[in-house]
Amino acid sequence: MAKKDPKDLPVEEKLKNLFQLQTTLSSIDEKRALRGELPLEVQDLEDEIAGLNTRIEKIQAEVAEFQAAVVQKKGEIETAKGTVERYKEQLNEVRNNREYDMLSKEIEFQTLEIELCNKKIREASIRVDERTADLEHAKMLVDERQKDLEEKKGELNEIMQETREEEEKLKEKAKELEMKIEPRLLTSFKRIRKNARNGLGIVYVQRDACGGCFNKIPPQRQLDVKMHKKIIVCEYCGRIMIDPELAGIQMEKPVEEKPKRKRAIRKTVKKEEEPVIDAAVPEAEA
Numbered sequence: 001m002a003k004k005d006p007k008d009l010p011v012e013e014k015l016k017n018l019f020q021l022q023t024t025l026s027s028i029d030e031k032r033a034l035r036g037e038l039p040l041e042v043q044d045l046e047d048e049i050a051g052l053n054t055r056i057e058k059i060q061a062e063v064a065e066f067q068a069a070v071v072q073k074k075g076e077i078e079t080a081k082g083t084v085e086r087y088k089e090q091l092n093e094v095r096n097n098r099e100y101d102m103l104s105k106e107i108e109f110q111t112l113e114i115e116l117c118n119k120k121i122r123e124a125s126i127r128v129d130e131r132t133a134d135l136e137h138a139k140m141l142v143d144e145r146q147k148d149l150e151e152k153k154g155e156l157n158e159i160m161q162e163t164r165e166e167e168e169k170l171k172e173k174a175k176e177l178e179m180k181i182e183p184r185l186l187t188s189f190k191r192i193r194k195n196a197r198n199g200l201g202i203v204y205v206q207r208d209a210c211g212g213c214f215n216k217i218p219p220q221r222q223l224d225v226k227m228h229k230k231i232i233v234c235e236y237c238g239r240i241m242i243d244p245e246l247a248g249i250q251m252e253k254p255v256e257e258k259p260k261r262k263r264a265i266r267k268t269v270k271k272e273e274e275p276v277i278d279a280a281v282p283e284a285e286a
């Protein structure tokens with residue numbers, strides 16, 4: 001039997017498929033939520049270790065540069081010393097004061113060069129010691145973070161092993177449901193779900209309000225949702241709305257409160273006081 005084109009399905013069927021897909025994706029989200037912050041912690045540790053390794057490489061390059069500078073300066077010192085010795089030998093063979101002064105200045109200049117090179121060597125040695133200490137600290141941090149990473153990965157793998165099989169089944173079910181939904185509608189649903197804070201792209205109406213943003217829905221719009229004639233979206237949050245009965249949700253019927261009986265208030269009417277008539281007492285007959 002040939003499969004129906006998702007575009008040809010009635011709106012009622014489209015909404016049912018969308019709600020089933022939403023339920024399946026929400027179940028996948030719950031499985032992933034069991035992992036908590038572990039994936040993010042693992043990613044942070046991996047990024048931190050990568051940063052520390054880059055720092056270690058940079059420090060090693062700086063140390064090598066300072067060491068090369070020390071070697072170079074030591075070579076310049078040896079060259080300057082050789083020059084000084086040669087000029088000192090030439091002093092014994094000078095013929096005039098002009099040659100003597102020139103050689104003396106050269107010897108002085110080379111001596112200053114030697115002192116400057118020694119200063120540069122001391123500074124470079126200090127920098128090498130400092131950067132070596134930084135290097136050892138960075139390596140120690142890498143070892144600590146590597147241990148933490150292995151622990152976090154172990155915890156994450158344990159959780160994933162427990163939920164991997166169920167999650168794979170849910171993913172397969174989601175793929176099957178996506179095949180039954182019109183591509184344009186599916187794209188809109190995914191976009192809505194991505195922007196929604198709780199990951200809900202389709203919600204059912206509950207208590208005359210949107211199940212996503214809980215804003216009140218006008219009666220006419222509620223009627224349109226119940227009619228299943230077209231796709232209705234919430235005008236506040238943009239989520240697709242579905243009738244609870246179509247979604248298979250049994251809503252609790254509101255309990256009707258019995259009207260309270262008004263208590264009758266009896267009005268007491270004061271009786272008018274009857275006038276007292278003084279009657280003459282008849283005298284007893286003799």
